[in-house]
Amino acid sequence: xxxxxxxxxxxxxxxxxxxxxxxxxxxxxxxxxxxxxxxxxxxxxxxxxxxxxxxxxxxxxxxxxxxxxxxxxxxxxxxxxxxxxxxxxxxxxxxxxxxxxxxxxxxxxxxxxxxxxxxxxxxxxxxxxxxxxxxxxxxxxxxxxxxxxxxxxxxxxxxxxxxxxxxxxxxxxxxxxxxxxxxxxxxxxxxxxxxxxxxxxxxxxxxxxxxxxxxxxxxxxxxxxxxxxxxxxxxxxxxxxxxxxxxxxxxxxxxxx
Numbered sequence: 001x002x003x004x005x006x007x008x009x010x011x012x013x014x015x016x017x018x019x020x021x022x023x024x025x026x027x028x029x030x031x032x033x034x035x036x037x038x039x040x041x042x043x044x045x046x047x048x049x050x051x052x053x054x055x056x057x058x059x060x061x062x063x064x065x066x067x068x069x070x071x072x073x074x075x076x077x078x079x080x081x082x083x084x085x086x087x088x089x090x091x092x093x094x095x096x097x098x099x100x101x102x103x104x105x106x107x108x109x110x111x112x113x114x115x116x117x118x119x120x121x122x123x124x125x126x127x128x129x130x131x132x133x134x135x136x137x138x139x140x141x142x143x144x145x146x147x148x149x150x151x152x153x154x155x156x157x158x159x160x161x162x163x164x165x166x167x168x169x170x171x172x173x174x175x176x177x178x179x180x181x182x183x184x185x186x187x188x189x190x191x192x193x194x195x196x197x198x199x200x201x202x203x204x205x206x207x208x209x210x211x212x213x214x215x216x217x218x219x220x221x222x223x224x225x226x227x228x229x230x231x232x233x234x235x236x237x238x239x240x241x242x243x244x245x246x247x248x249x250x251x252x253x254x255x256x257x
Contacts, residue, residue, distance in 0.1 A: 031147040034159055037181035038174075042139040045210050047072045047241055050234040054081075057226040058124060065089065070241060071137060077129075078243045091245050092122070096129050100245050109247050112256030121256075126223055128168075131197065136229065138201045138213035140174060140183050158184055170196060180204075182211040195221050210236045 048071040056063040068080040075096045083089040091102045094114055101110045101122050112118045120126040127135070134140050144166075153160040159176045171191065175184040182204055188197040197220055201213035216229040247253075 029154070029159070031150050031152045031161070032145065034152070034161065034176060034181065035142045035145055035147065035150075038176060038183070039141055039145075041181055041211060042134075042141040045073070045137055045139055045212070046237045047239070048137060048234060048236060049238055049241075050231050052229060052231040052233070054230075055226075055228040056124070057228075059224045061124075069136065070243065071133065072241045072243075073133070076241075076243060077132060077136070093243050093245055094119070094129065094132070100247075102245055102247060102251065107248070107250060108252040108254060110254045110256060118256055120223075124223065124225055125218075125227070126220060127197070135199055135218055136216065138183055138216060140186065177204075180206075180211050182213070195219075207234075208236050212236070 048069070050069050051067065052069070053064070053066050056065075066082045068082075070076075070078040077092075077094045079090075079092045079094075081089045081091075088104055090104060091100075093100045097114060099110075099112060099114050099118065099122070103109075110122065114129050116126050116128055119129075119132070125132070149163055151162040153162070158178055161174045161176060162172070164171050165188075169191075171189045173187040173189075175186070176182070177184055183201050185201070186197070186199045187195065189195050198218070200217045201215070203214040204211050205214060206212075212231075212234060214231045214234075216227075216231075218227040218229075219225070
């Protein structure tokens with residue numbers, strides 16, 4: 001065999017072996033390990049204070065605003081929205097039980113129970129409290145760690161976890177980074193395959209042991225709503241966070257169930 005033929009054969013074998021190696025998992029992993037690592041990332045982020053910009057797009061509205069956001073897990077989300085020239089537009093405090101929304105421009109306050117209908121009326125997002133909490137922090141928590149009903153697909157750059165949420169009776173897919181176990185994308189559908197909720201997370205940073213997505217895109221096709229969030233600054237795990245919305249005596253109070 002000539003030197004050229006030997007070289008050609010070596011090249012073919014090298015390409016084949018490279019392709020085969022590229023299709024194999026880089027390391028052995030099981031479903032429980034992935035779930036535990038994802039849950040650990042969720043628990044590492046106990047609180048968040050941040051500022052940034054938000055873009056809200058729907059069939060009727062296009063809203064651009066800056067925001068201050070403060071999250072204290074497991075039960076509090078505080079949001080302050082600013083319009084053009086830094087003018088405060090609204091304050092909102094959402095807990096698992098109740099919410100307060102203060103519209104400064106029209107000087108009215110809405111108080112009510114935290115549920116998807118009320119949240120949709122205020123934020124135009126038909127979501128549960130936990131979906132908002134996980135969505136804006138780029139984290140996920142598996143309440144049920146029984147892996148028997150979970151499907152795992154190992155891709156080149158990510159793990160794909162698929163399962164049926166027995167509480168909400170919805171199908172969920174979660175794409176997880178193979179190196180750091182942070183969330184890349186989530187997809188929630190019903191049994192007919194119609195998408196209820198889709199979210200993508202990018203531009204991750206690592207700070208104080210926290211992996212945090214600086215850019216978040218959320219889509220709710222049923223309501224034709226897209227929300228894009230860009231974080232400009234962030235502080236993690238600040239302690240003793242408390243929230244209070246000062247309601248002026250002149251404000252009109254509206255109480256919802």
